[in-house]
Amino acid sequence: MHTIWKGSISFGLVNIPIKLHAATEDRDIKLRTLHKECHSPIKYEKTCPVCDVEVKNEDIVKAYEYTKGKFVVLEDEDLEALRKENEDKAVEIIDFVKINEIDPIYFQRSYFMSPNEGGGKAYSLLRKALEESQKVGIAKIIIRAKEQLAVVRVYNNTLVMETIHFPDEVRNAVDVPNVPEEDKVTEKELDTAIMLIDQLTTEFEPEKYKDDYRTALLELIEAKRTGKELVTPTEKEPVSNVTDLMAALQASIDRTKPEKKKETATAAKKKKTAAKPKAKEKKQA
Known part of the structure; x- marks a missing residue:
């Protein structure tokens, strides 16, 4: 390292x-x-707008602009x-x-x-x-x-x-615009939001989080490099335009329920499968 x-x-x-x-x-x-015409890498040259010349590294100095257009040069x-x-x-x-x-x-x-x-x-x-x-x-x-x-x-x-x-x-959070000062939510909305959080709560496993954009970009680059046909990924289910907060919370809970039920069913099935050999051993004894 x-x-x-x-x-x-x-x-x-x-x-x-x-x-x-x-x-x-x-x-x-x-x-x-x-360059779009010949695909040559573009050069970024350092030039002085006043002298209209390219400036070499040895002719460059560092400075602090303490007011507009006025500098303190630092050697x-x-x-x-x-x-x-x-x-x-x-x-x-x-x-x-x-x-x-x-x-x-x-x-x-x-x-x-x-x-x-x-x-x-x-x-x-x-x-x-x-x-x-x-x-x-x-x-x-x-x-x-x-x-x-x-x-x-x-x-x-x-x-x-x-x-x-x-x-x-660290900038002052007080300067962030349009932040509501008071919580204008009902108890039912809060309870439902907490229920949704509970349903989505899990242990933090960093390995399960991937950079999907980077993966897709690498696949695109490789496909273009090798001349392969580009495969269009399956589109995600569009997010419904629910404007009512309570309705949105309830829809979110309903949407996560199948996943939770599936996980519970899988866990129960594994538990049942694991218990079977013990029952067989008891019978043989």
């Missing part, structure tokens, strides 16, 4: 040399843009010195909290943490301490020239660092 960062993490006076590895990957299908040396100053610092766990106190809206990206040379025992100690205390660590780290707030927790016997947003990066 590719190492994307090397350093150390500490809590109190305990220092753990670690490596970070990306825990997730982007599986999006990247499509190129081509590479300034940014490098700032980055180095912060990256040299060990990642320190500054607090321990319960993970259910952190709303999921804060979470960004996950990284597996592995111990670097000599860090195995301290790594195991932190892992065991987090498991026993049922807490997660809050730390700061510099990744790709950006300071990140992060959560350190245990996942499948491995320490995971999950970067999280700073509070000022």
Whole structure:
């Protein structure tokens, strides 16, 4: 697994040399843009609209636009010195909290943490301490020239660092337009909605969720590449345009009932089948 960062993490006076590895990957299908006439890939050139010339990488500088059309230019040396100053610092766990106190809206990206040379025992100690205390660590780290707030927790016997947003990066929900302030629902509507939720409630099994669009796109690409005939998928049953909330809830419950009955019948059949050999054994005895 590719190492994307090397350093150390500490809590109190305990220092753990670690490596970070990306825990997730982007599986999006990247499509190129081509010239329609000759199917050549399109080039995206950097040009200056004032000088009307193509600009090379060595002629580009970074700047911050503090007001419309006015910039503060930042030299590479300034940014490098700032980055180095912060990256040299060990990642320190500054607090321990319960993970259910952190709303999921804060979470960004996950990284597996592995111990670097000599860090195995301290790594195991932190892992065991987090498991026993049922807490997660809050730390700061510099990744790709950006300071990140992060959560350190245990996942499948491995320490995971999950970067999280700073509070000022999460927009205020109060600013979301058209959100009703009061619940204008009847008790019957609420009871029916809860009944529908109960019927659709199951255990979370991530393996059963698939990216249907990506699968269909790959099939389309392969069919076009090999010249095969494209098969039109079976259309889903159209959603009925029910405007009455109560009617929509009841229709939803009725729609899910056959599936639940089928699951119950299958489970009962399996139970009955499993019980038969025991009855036969009793008879033989």
